[in-house]
Amino acid sequence: MHSLGLLLVVASLAQAPSAPSTMGAKPPEGAVALFDGKGLEGWVGRNGKPAEWPVTDGLFTVGKGDILTEKTFSDFQLHLEFQTPYMPKATGQGRGNSGVYLQGIHELQILDSYGLKLQDNDCGAIYKQIIPSVNACKPPLQWQTYDITFHAAKFDGSKLVKKARLTVIQNGQSIIDDKEIVPTPGGVTLKDGEPGPLLLQDHGNTVQFRNIWIKPL
Numbered sequence: 001m002h003s004l005g006l007l008l009v010v011a012s013l014a015q016a017p018s019a020p021s022t023m024g025a026k027p028p029e030g031a032v033a034l035f036d037g038k039g040l041e042g043w044v045g046r047n048g049k050p051a052e053w054p055v056t057d058g059l060f061t062v063g064k065g066d067i068l069t070e071k072t073f074s075d076f077q078l079h080l081e082f083q084t085p086y087m088p089k090a091t092g093q094g095r096g097n098s099g100v101y102l103q104g105i106h107e108l109q110i111l112d113s114y115g116l117k118l119q120d121n122d123c124g125a126i127y128k129q130i131i132p133s134v135n136a137c138k139p140p141l142q143w144q145t146y147d148i149t150f151h152a153a154k155f156d157g158s159k160l161v162k163k164a165r166l167t168v169i170q171n172g173q174s175i176i177d178d179k180e181i182v183p184t185p186g187g188v189t190l191k192d193g194e195p196g197p198l199l200l201q202d203h204g205n206t207v208q209f210r211n212i213w214i215k216p217l
């Protein structure tokens with residue numbers, strides 16, 4: 001075998017292990033469907049009024065203002081599907097930006113980061129905190145999955161005993177493996193560790209979502 005061929009074989013073996021796709025996964029027992037393809041009942045704007053993002057054909061599109069769940073959560077497993085829009089003239093944080101705020105305070109970034117060397121503000125990053133270990137992003141206009149396991153921070157009175165912990169699998173590839181996180185900018189006003197909503201960010205780009213469910217742990 002030529003050395004280039006060997007190099008390619010070694011490179012492919014070195015990729016992160018991939019799990020089966022969870023695209024279209026149904027809510028498991030004990031899970032709550034947060035979007036069943038029909039409407040945004042249970043979601044509100046930051047003003048507390050019903051969410052008004054457009055819902056069409058089993059999906060919804062980022063509209064005006066952030067939206068959040070009325071229900072709040074502590075430790076959970078979350079499944080979410082999203083796709084970024086095609087914005088060939090845009091770059092960086094202006095290309096397919098949205099985000100999922102876990103417990104309302106930790107932003108897991110959504111961005112068109114296909115094929116890029118990832119930074120701490122790219123898709124799959126905990127914003128300005130954790131760079132994903134591998135780029136698992138698909139191109140714009142392709143559905144992607146996030147499968148998230150989140151454990152809330154633990155406090156003893158006002159003393160932080162244990163930081164929040166997070167595992168993220170994007171499109172079947174582990175990108176964040178049981179890492180400690182602290183709150184990121186831009187979320188809701190809530191103390192770390194308190195039960196919080198799921199918040200989806202309006203960053204001015206028409207990111208789309210479907211099939212979202214959450215299972216309290």
Ligand code: MG
Nearest residue numbers: 097098099110
């Ligand atoms: Mg964002």
